[in-house]
Amino acid sequence: MTALELSGRRPVLRLPRLLDGISYYTVTGLREHERQHGPLPAWGRGGRQRPDRLIDLVERSGLTGRGGAGFPTGRKMRSVATGAGKAVVVANGAEGEPASCKDRLLLTRLPHLVLDGITLAASAVRASAAYLCVHGRETDLLASLEYAVAERAAAGLDPVPIQLAGIPGRYVSSEQSAIVQYLNGGPGKPTFSPPSTHERGVNGRPTLVNNVETLAHLALIARHGDRWFRGIGLPSAPGSALVTVSGAVGRPGVYEIAQGTPLGQVVMMAGGPVERLQALLVGGYFGAWLPAEVAWKVPMCQAGLRAAGGSMGAGLVIVLPDSSCALAETARVVRYLAGETAGQCGPCMFGLPALADAVTDLAYTGGRGRGIDEIASLVPLIEGRGACRHPDGATQLVRSALWAFEADARWHDHRGPCAGVRRAPLLPVPGDEGDWLGGEDEWWPGGDDGDWPGAGDAVPGYGQGTWR
Amino acid sequence: MSISLHGPGLWYATRAAGLVSLLLLTVSVLLGVLTAGRFSTERWPRFLTAGLHRNLSLLVLVFLALHVSTTVLDSYVSIPVTAVFVPFISAYKTFWLGLGTVAADLLLALLVTSLVRNRIGLRSWRRVHWLAYACWPIGLAHGLGIGTDRDTTWVFALTICCASMVAAAATWRLVTTARAGAR
Amino acid sequence: MGYELRVNPIACTGHGLCAELLPEIIELDPWGYPILMSATVPGGLVMHAKRAAATCPTLALLLDRSEDRRR
Numbered sequence: 001m002t003a004l005e006l007s008g009r010r011p012v013l014r015l016p017r018l019l020d021g022i023s024y025y026t027v028t029g030l031r032e033h034e035r036q037h038g039p040l041p042a043w044g045r046g047g048r049q050r051p052d053r054l055i056d057l058v059e060r061s062g063l064t065g066r067g068g069a070g071f072p073t074g075r076k077m078r079s080v081a082t083g084a085g086k087a088v089v090v091a092n093g094a095e096g097e098p099a100s101c102k103d104r105l106l107l108t109r110l111p112h113l114v115l116d117g118i119t120l121a122a123s124a125v126r127a128s129a130a131y132l133c134v135h136g137r138e139t140d141l142l143a144s145l146e147y148a149v150a151e152r153a154a155a156g157l158d159p160v161p162i163q164l165a166g167i168p169g170r171y172v173s174s175e176q177s178a179i180v181q182y183l184n185g186g187p188g189k190p191t192f193s194p195p196s197t198h199e200r201g202v203n204g205r206p207t208l209v210n211n212v213e214t215l216a217h218l219a220l221i222a223r224h225g226d227r228w229f230r231g232i233g234l235p236s237a238p239g240s241a242l243v244t245v246s247g248a249v250g251r252p253g254v255y256e257i258a259q260g261t262p263l264g265q266v267v268m269m270a271g272g273p274v275e276r277l278q279a280l281l282v283g284g285y286f287g288a289w290l291p292a293e294v295a296w297k298v299p300m301c302q303a304g305l306r307a308a309g310g311s312m313g314a315g316l317v318i319v320l321p322d323s324s325c326a327l328a329e330t331a332r333v334v335r336y337l338a339g340e341t342a343g344q345c346g347p348c349m350f351g352l353p354a355l356a357d358a359v360t361d362l363a364y365t366g367g368r369g370r371g372i373d374e375i376a377s378l379v380p381l382i383e384g385r386g387a388c389r390h391p392d393g394a395t396q397l398v399r400s401a402l403w404a405f406e407a408d409a410r411w412h413d414h415r416g417p418c419a420g421v422r423r424a425p426l427l428p429v430p431g432d433e434g435d436w437l438g439g440e441d442e443w444w445p446g447g448d449d450g451d452w453p454g455a456g457d458a459v460p461g462y463g464q465g466t467w468r
Numbered sequence: 469m470s471i472s473l474h475g476p477g478l479w480y481a482t483r484a485a486g487l488v489s490l491l492l493l494t495v496s497v498l499l500g501v502l503t504a505g506r507f508s509t510e511r512w513p514r515f516l517t518a519g520l521h522r523n524l525s526l527l528v529l530v531f532l533a534l535h536v537s538t539t540v541l542d543s544y545v546s547i548p549v550t551a552v553f554v555p556f557i558s559a560y561k562t563f564w565l566g567l568g569t570v571a572a573d574l575l576l577a578l579l580v581t582s583l584v585r586n587r588i589g590l591r592s593w594r595r596v597h598w599l600a601y602a603c604w605p606i607g608l609a610h611g612l613g614i615g616t617d618r619d620t621t622w623v624f625a626l627t628i629c630c631a632s633m634v635a636a637a638a639t640w641r642l643v644t645t646a647r648a649g650a651r
Numbered sequence: 652m653g654y655e656l657r658v659n660p661i662a663c664t665g666h667g668l669c670a671e672l673l674p675e676i677i678e679l680d681p682w683g684y685p686i687l688m689s690a691t692v693p694g695g696l697v698m699h700a701k702r703a704a705a706t707c708p709t710l711a712l713l714l715d716r717s718e719d720r721r722r
Binding site: 518589 | 662666668671672704705706709710
């Protein structure tokens with residue numbers, strides 16, 4: 001019998017799973033974590049269990065990446081395990097998406113879930129090195145993670161030591177190939193040529209790059225099995241996922257949902273819209289706008305969102321109220337993305353600022369009747385012509401805005417800006433605003449903000465509090 | 469070498485080939501700077517600059533070979549064949565001749581790396597190619613220092629012309645690169 | 652057994668020689684960077700494509716044989 005079974009705890013099928021037992025005020029230490037979820041399975045302690053069995057387990061569970069791409073994790077692990085050379089595991093906790101906080105939540109409150117996942121992944125692919133990457137300027141976070149790693153080392157866990165790495169804070173630096181390049185001593189910009197990171201990544205070795213949430217799920221799958229994981233969610237999109245709900249909702253925060261939950265239900269979990277709903281931005285800044293009529297029933301999973309013209313992305317849902325101007329919000333985001341190019345590829349370096357100009361013009365000036373055409377002519381000049389997906393994400397956002405807000409766009413094009421452009425900005429854009437996270441904003445349902453590492457730092461916030 | 473040739477013919481051939489080499493090399497350097505500086509007009513496309521730069525550089529090799537072979541064959545002064553590739557080993561005007569050898573070696577390196585550019589990769593090629601800015605002045609110094617035509621006014625004037633053109637081009641390139649880097 | 656063209660967008664700095672040498676397939680966008688109108692090179696243009704790839708100052712234009720492409 002495993003220690004878990006001995007303790008009489010049977011894994012339950014319902015939510016919350018990752019967020020079960022999370023503390024609002026402090027980080028969950030190692031002992032608390034083991035009491036909550038059980039000790040680290042034998043795989044993670046250099047046990048004699050065959051690591052391939054863990055990969056089989058992950059494959060059967062249907063876990064997909066939670067960083068945005070949604071690639072089947074088991075398949076990724078298998079290709080890294082069978083690669084040439086000793087593997088490397090890289091956990092991506094950088095969370096470049098300004099409005100997303102789920103990775104930050106995991107790292108600041110439940111680090112041992114993530115660290116368990118890293119160790120298990122390292123044993124599964126027989127890695128000899130493991131890294132956990134966060135943004136380099138997050139010194140408090142790095143300190144708290146160092147403490148957690150030391151705790152585990154003292155307890156004899158983690159046969160492969162987990163090294164913490166602070167990577168550049170740019171949006172593109174949290175992209176897979178950029179992180180690998182940074183760990184290889186480069187500047188942290190996306191790279192062009194094949195082979196891909198899972199064949200030759202850090203130091204030319206097969207590298208497994210996973211989002212920290214994916215690894216957290218792995219930590220629980222290794223304890224409770226694939227059937228448990230599939231107990232909620234959809235057959236095509238099993239398990240739970242963390243989503244960050246923000247914008248004009250009653251309780252913005254990070255929520256754990258069963259995959260496939262309709263977007264409307266997700267918004268209601270977060271307190272419901274505080275104003276009449278205009279649209280939802282789903283996925284992230286590389287995601288898509290879904291108008292209210294369409295959005296409410298769309299199931300939140302990769303397939304469902306794709307069918308509606310969006311994608312799961314980083315699990316973001318931003319609620320746009322009627323009083324906001326979607327074009328103005330889009331313009332600000334595109335302006336931000338234009339400033340975040342790595343500056344390596346011409347079409348992105350020059351095209352995104354031009355696109356930002358065009359969208360800003362349509363939103364704030366307009367009236368000349370050619371705004372939409374200008375944007376439409378720029379998009380194909382930018383899409384697919386960069387080394388990474390950064391320009392594609394921006395064009396995807398603009399395209400979805402022109403589709404979802406076609407009537408508004410036409411109005412702007414012929415009549416000029418609407419009243420909504422004067423409304424306080426909603427979507428967080430780093431460097432644009434001063435203080436985002438005041439004391440009133442909340443991280444998760446019902447809880448108070450309290451004093452925890454990172455509070456008051458420049459973390460992405462939402463809900464400027466102007467409509468409460 | 470057992471062949472022993474005399475006569476002013478070889479002597480003039482050497483000097484002529486050397487001068488032409490220098491002229492062609494000067495033009496090649498200028499074209500190289502223009503290529504990097506993306507020069508073009510309506511009638512003069514960029515591939516013309518790049519293509520001429522390549523072809524003229526290869527032509528320099530032809531005239532250099534002529535210059536070197538006539539020098540070695542001429543028995544008026546004894547210059548061993550090895551001195552063609554190894555600098556500073558000839559008895560005759562060791563230093564100035566040696567400079568010529570250095571310039572020739574550099575030119576060979578430039579040409580060979582350029583011909584196999586897609587095999588060695590851009591970074592290695594670029595690092596070697598900076599040596600062009602060493603090759604040209606060393607060749608020029610060899611020409612001036614070797615002293616054979618120092619008193620001929622038109623040769624001297626021509627040399628000064630070449631020097632000022634390359635100096636101007638190099639300065640322009642430095643300035644534009646610095647400005648681009650600062651941006 | 653054909654040839655395929657692609658551009659390394661990081662290496663490319665917009666010199667534009669490729670568009671001069673292969674105007675049938677390559678056009679320049681408003682910022683001077685190449686747009687490939689087609690990825691495959693028709694037989695008659697292969698020589699020109701090879702020359703364009705060799706002339707690129709930053710070796711950003713890549714010409715591969717179709718079977719060699721690892722994807």
